[in-house]
Amino acid sequence: MRPYDIIARKARGERLTREEIGAFVKGAVDGSFEDCQLGAMLMAIRINGMDDGETLDLTLEMAHSGRMLDLSSLPGVKADKHSTGGVGDTVTLVAAPLMAACGLTVAKMSGRGLGFTGGTLDKLESIPGMRVDLTAKEFMDTARDTRLVVTGQASDLAPADGVLYAMRDVTATVDAMPLIISSILSKKLAAGCDAVLLDVKTGDGAIMARLEDAVELAKKMVRIGCGAGRRFRAMVTDMSQPLGMYVGNALEVEEAIYMLSGEAEGPLKDVSLEVCAQMLAMGGLAQSREEGLDKARKALENGAGLQKLKDMIRAQGGDDRVAEDPGLLPRAKRLIPICARESGYLSRCRANDIGTAARCLGAGRTHKGEKSDPAVGIVLKKRVGDRVDRGETIAVLHANPASDVDGAMECLKDTFCVSPEAVERQSLFHALITEKDV
16 A cells, blocks of 8 residues: 555545555554655645544544553543643643542643643643653552542654654644544543543634634544544633633642632633533533532532642652642742733733743743743733723733743733723633534
8 A cells, every 4th residue: 555545545535444544644653654745645634634434543543553551450430631722721730630539530641832831741840859751650550549640641652643743733734623633532542541521722822713613623523532432522612811810830830729729710710620520420420510510619629639739749759848838839030010001901811922922931832842941921910801900010921031021022012902991701611512412
């Protein structure tokens, strides 16, 4: 089965067989498809698409391109959540401890960030001593002992995705829906969880800016995921402004601690509680979303969620005192306020601009392997709809000597808009897609 023939069929818009898709995936891993052929194939998929059957075949072939993790020896329902990404999206660090406190086992493999700020691993590594490079045995032992573990993805899990993801990044095929779906779901299937909740973001700071596209992606992922024999649901949530008030690595850990301590409110808390509630319903530990929400709130209010976070930090070599004293996290040397130029109501707070400014400060990466600064970032003081007075602080930049403060300020020059009239607060939840909806 020649690469040329497979590429030519998809370039003509024809449907590929499971065998042809398998040959493409195998070729990505063993090198029998050259880089130029991989790029051509990805572009053919980008232009002509794939139907659900092809997308499922691609997902399964990618999942089985390496080792499939077996979590059956772990107690209870093995649950995971995945976000399509955004700015100030610290849900994992809030929701996962709550899920574990409520009886689910959260054995999660996460990634590093490439873009605005670091990924979940970068955030966790801002905790002194915290390890995210656990061996397979350490991963399983920690999950068994604490019901909560987050580590880097093993290189032998869905290795085809690593090759194709890097190729997508340089061939303008990142936004191809079959490739997005197969990339996300293959890793979740290989990681072995029973139930997965997908948090699909929409808005200015999301990969799917248009709500219609985000809903379509969510439905397709649930349909493909359930077709692969696992339990999947998806939420579509807003990312037109940052989800949390803290943007940066250590800063986002700090906000997660405040949330789990009951010291902070806001959309980050609301989404985290909803994620936990949906996962409890999916895992059979709640009869309804409402019962799950009640259990999640109790785990937050009685401190059980914060205790689970402490247990995980300690089990993975970190200084668990940060859960009681976030001041032990890395701190930036300069704090630079951004003030309102007029009085009124905040009408716009572009997530994309804020994420880009945080990257200028050093919180993110522009290429793989680049080191990010755990201390820097942006703390927001206002959300869309809030009243602001002229001269009042809207946001604070946390910078270090190596930060590009001028670049960050340039990014933010048109980010915050103030209206003289009251502004309606933005809707946070747009859609829920369950197994029954697809």
